[in-house]
Every structure is written in structure tokens, then in C-alpha cells.
Amino acid sequence: MIEVEQLTKTFHDKKRGEIHALNAASFQVNPREIFGILGPNGAGKTTLLRLLATVLRPTSGTAIINGHDIVREPAAVRASIGFLSGDMGLYGRLTALEILGFFGKLGGMGGAALKKRTEDVIARLDIASYADTRIDKLSTGMRQRVAIARTIVHDPPVLILDEPSYGLDVPSARLIENFVLDARNQGKCILLSTHVMEEAEYLCDRISVVHEGRVRITGTMEDLRAATGKTRLREIFLDLLGIPARAQEARA
Amino acid sequence: MNTRIVTTVYRKEILELVRDRRTVVSMVVVPIVAMPLLFSAMNYFMSSSEKQADRESTTVAVSGPLAMPGLEDALKSAGFQLKNVQDLRAAVRDKGAAAAVEVSEAQIRIYNDETLPASEKAAAKLHELLDTLKDRQVRVALSAKGIPEKVLEPFTVEDVDVAPQGTRGRKFLGGMLGYMVILLMFTGCMYPSVDMTAGEKERKTLEILLASAAGRDEIVLGKILAASTAAFITATLNILSIALSFQSGFMGKNLRELMEGVRIDGSAIALLLIAVLPTAVTAAAVMITISSFAKSFKEGQSYLSPLIMLVIFPAVIGMMPGMEASTRLGLLPVFNVSQLIKSIFAGDYTATAFVVSFASNFVYAAVAFVIAVRMFQREDVLFRT
Numbered sequence: 016m017i018e019v020e021q022l023t024k025t026f027h028d029k030k031r032g033e034i035h036a037l038n039a040a041s042f043q044v045n046p047r048e049i050f051g052i053l054g055p056n057g058a059g060k061t062t063l064l065r066l067l068a069t070v071l072r073p074t075s076g077t078a079i080i081n082g083h084d085i086v087r088e089p090a091a092v093r094a095s096i097g098f099l100s101g102d103m104g105l106y107g108r109l110t111a112l113e114i115l116g117f118f119g120k121l122g123g124m125g126g127a128a129l130k131k132r133t134e135d136v137i138a139r140l141d142i143a144s145y146a147d148t149r150i151d152k153l154s155t156g157m158r159q160r161v162a163i164a165r166t167i168v169h170d171p172p173v174l175i176l177d178e179p180s181y182g183l184d185v186p187s188a189r190l191i192e193n194f195v196l197d198a199r200n201q202g203k204c205i206l207l208s209t210h211v212m213e214e215a216e217y218l219c220d221r222i223s224v225v226h227e228g229r230v231r232i233t234g235t236m237e238d239l240r241a242a243t244g245k246t247r248l249r250e251i252f253l254d255l256l257g258i259p260a261r262a263q264e265a266r267a
Numbered sequence: 268m269n270t271r272i273v274t275t276v277y278r279k280e281i282l283e284l285v286r287d288r289r290t291v292v293s294m295v296v297v298p299i300v301a302m303p304l305l306f307s308a309m310n311y312f313m314s315s316s317e318k319q320a321d322r323e324s325t326t327v328a329v330s331g332p333l334a335m336p337g338l339e340d341a342l343k344s345a346g347f348q349l350k351n352v353q354d355l356r357a358a359v360r361d362k363g364a365a366a367a368v369e370v371s372e373a374q375i376r377i378y379n380d381e382t383l384p385a386s387e388k389a390a391a392k393l394h395e396l397l398d399t400l401k402d403r404q405v406r407v408a409l410s411a412k413g414i415p416e417k418v419l420e421p422f423t424v425e426d427v428d429v430a431p432q433g434t435r436g437r438k439f440l441g442g443m444l445g446y447m448v449i450l451l452m453f454t455g456c457m458y459p460s461v462d463m464t465a466g467e468k469e470r471k472t473l474e475i476l477l478a479s480a481a482g483r484d485e486i487v488l489g490k491i492l493a494a495s496t497a498a499f500i501t502a503t504l505n506i507l508s509i510a511l512s513f514q515s516g517f518m519g520k521n522l523r524e525l526m527e528g529v530r531i532d533g534s535a536i537a538l539l540l541i542a543v544l545p546t547a548v549t550a551a552a553v554m555i556t557i558s559s560f561a562k563s564f565k566e567g568q569s570y571l572s573p574l575i576m577l578v579i580f581p582a583v584i585g586m587m588p589g590m591e592a593s594t595r596l597g598l599l600p601v602f603n604v605s606q607l608i609k610s611i612f613a614g615d616y617t618a619t620a621f622v623v624s625f626a627s628n629f630v631y632a633a634v635a636f637v638i639a640v641r642m643f644q645r646e647d648v649l650f651r652t
Binding site: 065068069070071072090093094096098100102103104105106107108109113117118120121122123125149165169175 | 276286472482
């Protein structure tokens, strides 16, 4: 469903020169799979996700999403994905209903089909009681539900989630976890970037660790344990980043 | 390009705009109240300064009895109050009197301060009075010698103003109002443009929109159309507010006299709206382009403020009374439309000037749109850090 091939992105900065944000990243994500992207700040995770969402254009390499090339068919790629970030990106002056209508129409839906889909999503995420309230009047948890509804309103086969639980309390983060697990059960292909090790360990079928723009390792938790000799994902992660054991202990 | 998506983006932008208090104030409230307020203020200051000049222009300084028989009585019967002072110059300069009169042999000297309306008015009244006195004395002398009065006026001189009645007033009104309409239109477009570009970046909604199925050209076209609508609504409300103030007599006596002969009827309003339409689109496309560089609403505002200043220059040049439109100047953006508005109010626009202005502004709008789309394709603009 997602095939990333030698995907590279270089930025040009007047002061710092060329910055290799992502260097020849390659991996595959299958339907009914949750694929985690782990990496420290500045590792290239957001760049990778933005490239796949066709918000940025790659310097070289490409990716195929749901059969569409991100360089040659960006519009078809965007119609196949649901993109969610930790910022939620909701229009504060609109209501949940208006937002769902807007993104449903952009996703090619309309008329009775959009109405039914909106009602289904609202019922599934228990939004009905505040569907007509402006977003800027809602609590963080309520907004999170609306953001999820917005991501899936056009029923995309691929979900790209950029630190979706960033800054959330435990109950709100649990809502995200349930959403991701439900999506997998429905056969969706899910790419999830996160900083939360427990979340990655609990949710992800496979994980890639990205550091300094390069994919350091890709595999299941068992593969990662075998490659590093460590047990917990946190230790595996630090080991792959090249942070020595003493420093790991000190930080722990 | 999918027009259905463009319409969807446009509707979303308009919905957001009408729910933003800042936009509603700049787009609706300001253009409606600005002109009536300006007219009221102008009328108030004009009539109060006139009244003050009337009141203060009656005191005339003299130093002792005037050495001309009948002059003192003539001054008093003309309503002047005489004030005895030592230093006539100082009395006028220090506003102790509006003017001063000094008689020495066959010469009468009037002291006045031309920078003060009351003093100028007093001097004019004194001149008129003294001319009448002089005239009367000459006629008496001629009559005593048996010479007919006709000798004083061997021929007459008459000025004939060929300009249509009220043209001067229309030019003044057109120039000032054209400038106000354009300035307010740009101001009305500013908040919406910043809100739907830099504002979206700041609220973290732009990335989600860019990751949706909508194309960049569809998104930017929807945004430009929404900002154009805001600019056009501002201009329309402003023009209607001017027309209403004018029709309702809200302007008061002084302004009405100044604008004698001016008619703002339905066809003038329709022409004005057609004239400003392409400029509204240009303003929107330029503002969307510039504000898309900004990372925050505040930064966007500071980017657009110099543009507003830039708009003022050609608009003010167009407002000057002697400035006439030519084909070459008709290609100058902002200037051409301000000239056209002025001509429409004056009722002397030509079809050529209208077409040149409309067509050139239409081309500017298209160019600005293409640039805006290109800017929206640039990652270094949208994701500037």
C-alpha cells in the first residue's frame, strides 16, 4: 500500500548550506498494518510524512501510495490519504459538521453519500452533542475526536499520522490509540510517527528508526531486539542513536 | 482545475471571514461609517471656522481719530468695532484686532495677517467698504464738474466659465472619494488576505489543507476569490454609503455648496463597481502572495502595511485637481482607477479611459494571480522557518 523507494529530501539554507533532511529512505507498509516511525527531534520524520502527503516534493526517489506515485500523481495520492498531526489543524471558527462537510467535499464526496458518511463518523466518535458548536469553544479531547473524524471522513485507505498524541493527556491519548487499532482492523494502512516509546511498542506491527535523515533499522520488535540485543524499545532506540549505555543510565 | 473544489474552498474562506470580528469591522463597519463621519467632520470644521471668522473679523484697530471725514462713521455703520491702540502691527499680530486701519494724507493703510481667516476676512470687508467710499467721492467730484459718470467705465470685462455647472465640485469630490474608495478597499482586503495565509500557518491548518485532495491552484484561487469578495464588498459598501450620505443631505450646507451639481445615481454606482472590480482582484492576489511569506498574522500585517502606503501615492497623485488621465497613465495601476472614479463622479469619463483602465487592471489581476499560484507551489514560502 505504501512503497517508499530511495526517498531523499535536501533543503537549501542560506546560512547552513545544504541540509539533508531525508537520505534515501526505503520501506514498505502493508494494508492492515501499523508502521511506526521513531526518531529524535530533527531526525527527518516530519519531512518524510510531508513528502508522502505530497505537501513537499522529493529531491530524488519516490513513493507509491495506493498505486499512485507521489511525484507524478500527487492529487490521487492526497485523495487516498488521511493526514493527522498533533496540532490537529482544525478551523476554530467552524463547527465539526462544517469541517467534515468541507474535507468530505475536498475528498470528492457530496450529496447524500457525504451526509450519511458524516452522520456515521459523528455517531462512531460520539460527536453529535457538539457537532454544531464552533471548534474554538470545545475542549482538547472533543477537538481530538473531531480531528480524527476529519481524517477519516472521506474513508481513505491510508492514514498518515504525525505525532497524533503529542501534548495529550492519558484519556485523550487512549482515544488516539483506539482509533489507530480500529483503523487497522478495518484494513487501513497506517504510518505513525511518534516520540512515545510505549505507544509505539503497544501499537506498531513494525518500526523504523530514523536518525539524521537515514533509516537506521526497520523490523518488528523481535527483529529490533535481535539486532541490538536490548529488550525495551527505549533502550533499542538509544542504542541505535549511538548514545552510550552510561549516558542511557544517567538519563534514566 | 476542479471548479467544485475551488467553490468549496471559497465558501469555507467566506464562512471563516464572516465569523472573524476583525474582518467584519474592516470589511463592513469601516466602509459604512467612514464617509459619513468624514463628511460630518468636514462640515463641522468648515462651518465652525466660518462662524469664528465672522465673529472675530469685526474688530478693527486704529491709533487715535482717523484723518478722513466720514470714515469712522462708515466703519461703525458697516458693523466694525474700533479699538484704540498704540502699535497697529502688534495689535493685528497678537490678534488684539482682526485688522488695523491707518490714514495718512491721501493713503489708507490696512494691516492684516493673511494666515488668519478672520484677519483676511476683515481686510476684504475693509477693502470693499473703502472702494465704495472712494467710488462715491469720485462720483461726487465728477458730478460737480459736470462730467458724466460713464467716463469711469469706458468698457466692461466679463469672465465666462465654460465648464459645466458644478464640475469643479465634482472634480474635488471625485478625487477625494476615489482615493478613499481605493484606500478602504485595500484595507478591507488586508485582514482577510493575512487571515487565510499567514493566519492559517499560525493556526496550523494550512498543512492539513495542503495534504487534502485539493490542488494548490484550486486552494489559492479559492482564497484569492474570497479576498477579492472582501475587497469588493468593502468598496461597494463604501460607495453606497457615500451615495446615501449624499442623497440624504447628511453632508450639510457647506459641503453641498462645494459639490454643487454632483449627482451619484444608479448608473454612476454601477460604473464605479465595474471600474473597481479588477483592482479588487489585483489587490487580493497581491496581498495573498505577500502575506503567504509571513509565518504569523502579525508578521503578515507588517508585510502589508508598506503596500497600503504604496497605494496612497498614486491615489493621491490621481486626486490632484490638475492631473488629467492619458493613455500611458491609464496603464498605471491604482492611479488609473482613481482617475476613472474621479471622472465618473465628474460625469466626464470616456469609453476609452474606462476600457484602458479596466483592461489593464484585468491583466494585472491575471499576472498577480499567476504569481500567487507560483508562490503557493514554493516550499520555502509555505514552510519558511
